[in-house]
Amino acid sequence: MKTVYLHIGNFKTATTTLQIICDEHKQQLDFLYPNTGKNLYNTCHSDLALALIDEHGVTPPWWYNGKKPDGSAISFEQECMQLRNEIDTSPHQRVLISSEDFSRVGTIKYCAKDALTALAKQLSDYQIKVIFYIREPLSFLKSWYCQRNIGEVVTMNFIRFFNDVDSSLLGQYQIYALYAEAFGANNVTVKTFHKKGNEHINDFFQAIDSQFRVDDQTGSFNTALDDLSVELRRLSKFVGTVEDAITSKGVHPLFLTHKVAHINEQFSQVTQLADYPITSQLSVESLFQTYIEKLKHIPGMITKELDYLSMFANYYESSAPKTCDLLRSICNELTPETSILDRYREQHGAIPSFTATGVYSLPESINTESFNR
Numbered sequence: 001m002k003t004v005y006l007h008i009g010n011f012k013t014a015t016t017t018l019q020i021i022c023d024e025h026k027q028q029l030d031f032l033y034p035n036t037g038k039n040l041y042n043t044c045h046s047d048l049a050l051a052l053i054d055e056h057g058v059t060p061p062w063w064y065n066g067k068k069p070d071g072s073a074i075s076f077e078q079e080c081m082q083l084r085n086e087i088d089t090s091p092h093q094r095v096l097i098s099s100e101d102f103s104r105v106g107t108i109k110y111c112a113k114d115a116l117t118a119l120a121k122q123l124s125d126y127q128i129k130v131i132f133y134i135r136e137p138l139s140f141l142k143s144w145y146c147q148r149n150i151g152e153v154v155t156m157n158f159i160r161f162f163n164d165v166d167s168s169l170l171g172q173y174q175i176y177a178l179y180a181e182a183f184g185a186n187n188v189t190v191k192t193f194h195k196k197g198n199e200h201i202n203d204f205f206q207a208i209d210s211q212f213r214v215d216d217q218t219g220s221f222n223t224a225l226d227d228l229s230v231e232l233r234r235l236s237k238f239v240g241t242v243e244d245a246i247t248s249k250g251v252h253p254l255f256l257t258h259k260v261a262h263i264n265e266q267f268s269q270v271t272q273l274a275d276y277p278i279t280s281q282l283s284v285e286s287l288f289q290t291y292i293e294k295l296k297h298i299p300g301m302i303t304k305e306l307d308y309l310s311m312f313a314n315y316y317e318s319s320a321p322k323t324c325d326l327l328r329s330i331c332n333e334l335t336p337e338t339s340i341l342d343r344y345r346e347q348h349g350a351i352p353s354f355t356a357t358g359v360y361s362l363p364e365s366i367n368t369e370s371f372n373r
Contacts, residue, residue, distance in 0.1 A: 009100030106175030116182035171266025
C-alpha cells in the first residue's frame with residue numbers, strides 16, 4: 001500500500017517555499033509530487049483543497065474561480081479520480097500532497113467533518129499520514145497581517161485585523177482535532193515551525209521519510225517587509241476615510257481579552273502534541289505593543305485614534321495595568337503633528353487613494369460609558 005503524506009499547512013509556515021522546491025525538483029525527488037490538483041497560478045494542490053470546501057457549501061477565497069485553464073469547472077471527485085490514477089501509475093511508493101488550504105478546511109467546523117470524510121473516502125486505497133506545522137500565535141498573526149497587506153486584499157489596522165481574524169486559525173487545535181478524527185490521531189504528526197530556511201525544509205523532508213535535502217543553492221526564501229513598508233502598502237490600497245484606515249473603531253476591549261484567552265487555550269492543547277512544544281506569546285499587552293511599534297513608524301496618527309487608545313487604557317486600568325500604562329505612555333508620546341499623507345508622499349511621491357476628510361463619531365458599541373463598566 002502506498003503512503004500519501006497530506007501536508008495541510010498551517011499558513012505562514014514556509015509552505016510556499018517548500019512547494020516551489022518540490023515543484024522545481026520533481027525529477028530529483030524520491031517521492032511523487034503530483035501534478036493533479038495544482039492551481040494554475042501556483043505550485044501547491046490548492047485546487048484539490050478548495051474544490052473540496054466549495055462542494056461542501058463554503059465560499060472559497062476570492063482568487064479561486066473554480067475553473068481549469070480550458071474553462072471547465074473543477075470537480076473534487078474528478079480531481080481525486082485523476083489523482084488516484086497519477087498515484088497508481090507512479091513508480092514511487094510515497095506521495096506528497098501539499099496545500100495550506102487544507103488548514104482552511106479545518107477552520108470551518110460546521111462542514112469540516114463531512115468534507116474530511118469525503119477526502120478520506122477518496123484516498124482510502126492508501127495509507128494517509130497528515131503533516132501539520134503549527135506556529136506561535138503572535139508570530140503567526142504578525143506574518144499573516146504582513147502577507148495580507150502585501151497582497152490585494154484591503155485590511156484595517158493591526159488591532160481591527162486581529163479582531164476579525166479566525167480564532168481557530170491562530171489557536172490551531174480545532175484544525176488538528178478535526179483531522180485526527182477523520183484520519184486517526186496516530187496518523188497526524190504535529191510539528192512546530194521554529195527552524196529557519198533550509199533547516200526547516202530539511203526537517204519537513206525528514207518527517208516524510210525522504211532522503212532529499214536542500215542546500216543554499218536549492219531555493220530562495222521569502223523575506224518580511226519592515227513595518228513602515230507594510231503600513232504604507234496597506235494605506236496605498238485603502239479606499240475610504242482616514243478614520244476607517246487608521247482607527248480601531250468597532251473593537252471592544254472585552255472581546256479582545258476573551259479572544260486572546262480562547263486562542264491561547266486552544267494553542268496550549270495543540271502545542272503539547274508537537275515535537276517541540278512552545279508557549280504562546282499572544283496577550284493583550286503584546287497585541288498593543290506590536291500595534292504601537294507599527295504606529296511609531298507612521299507618526300502621523302490622527303487624533304481620533306488617540307481617543308480610542310485612551311479609552312482602551314481606561315478599560316484596562318484595573319484588569320491589565322501594564323497594558324493600561326503602555327497605552328497611556330504611547331498616547332503621550334505620539335501626536336498627530338506629522339501627517340501620514342506627508343510621510344507617504346515622501347516615500348512614493350504621491351498620496352494614497354483615500355480622502356483625509358470624514359465625520360468623526362463613536363459607534364454605539366464603542367463609547368466611553370461601555371469602556372468604563
